[in-house]
Amino acid sequence: MRKAVFFTCGIISFLIAAEGYLVINSRIDDENRQNIREEAKMKQEYQEARGKVRGYLREIGIEAPSIAEVEENPYIYRYNHELGKEKGLLDEDRLNRYYLNLQAVYRANLDAYLMEMLDVEDLDEELVNSSLGFVSRRAEDQNLYERESTMGLAHIYQRNNLYIEYLSEEQLSILRQSLESEKALVTNEIKDMVRNTFREVVRVRNSRDWEDKSEFLYPEAEGKKPKIPNHALVLGITNAMKYDSSGKLLPDRYRREKYEYLDRIKKEKEKEYSEILGAEVYILIE
Secondary structure, three states: OHHHHHHHHHHHHHHHHHHHHHHHHHHHHHHHHHHHHHHHHHHHHHHHHHHHHHHHHHHOOOOOOOHHHHHOOOOHHHOOHHHHHHOOOEEOOEEOHHHHHHHHHHHHHHHHHHHHHOOHHHHHHHHHHOOOOOOOOOHHHOOHHHHHOOOOOOOEEEOOOOOHHHOOHHHHHHHHHHHHHOOOOOOHHHHHHHHHHHHHHHOOOOOOOOOOOOOOEEEOOOOOOOEEEOOOEEEEEOOOOOEOOOOOEOOOOOHHHHHHHHHHHHHHHHHHHHHHHOOOEEEEEO
C-alpha cells in the first residue's frame, strides 16, 4: 500500500513538473514566435524602405542596379565581403540593397567630378556630330555601367566597379546622411570626398589576398582581352555596329577611319586625363 502511495505521488509530481515544463516551454515558444514575427516585420519594413529609396534615386536620375544584376557580374568575387559585413553593408554573405544605393550615390558624384575635371562632354559631342557616323548603343544593348551612368552622354561613361567597402566609417556616413536626407545627392562635400578616395574605390584587388597592394592586369571580360591595369580609372567609349531589320550587320564605309580616330583619341586622352587626375586613366573602346 505504501509503495502504491509513493508510486502515485511520484507520478503526480512528475505530471506537475512536466506540466510546468510544458507551460514554460509554451511561453518560450510564444515568445520565440513573437520575436520571429517582429523580426520578419522589421525585415519587410527595411526592404520596403530600401525599395522607396531606390525609387527616389530613379526619380532624380540615379539608377541603382538590382542585386541580381550585380551578382551576374563576373567580378562579383572582387568585392571584399568580410570587410563589407564589418561595416554593415552586406546581409550575411550577399551585397544588399543598401550597399547598392550608397554605391549609386558615390557613382553619381564620381561622374559629376569627372565631368567637371575632364572634357568628356566636348569629346562626346564631337563623336555625336562626327561625319564618320558613330552610333551609340540602344538602351536594351547597354551594359550595367552604361545604365548606371549619370553623365547623360551618348558614347562615354565611367566603367569601373566601385568597391565602397574600402571607404572609412566617416566617409560612408557622409553617403548615408545624404541618402537618408533625400535632399541633394550630388554635393560639393561628396565630390570632395570622391576626389580623395576614388583611387582606392576603383582598385581591383587580389581576392586571394585583400592586403596585396601590387599592381596587375585584369581582363575586361572573363577570358577576353584587353588587359586593364587594376588601379586605373576606366572610361568606356561605345561605337555600336549598325544592323538591318533582319539582324544582319550593315556595311560601314568609314569603319577603318573610325578605328583610326578612336585609337588616336584613346592615346591622347589617356595621357591628358591621367595628368589632370593624378591617376592612371584607361579608355576602353567598345
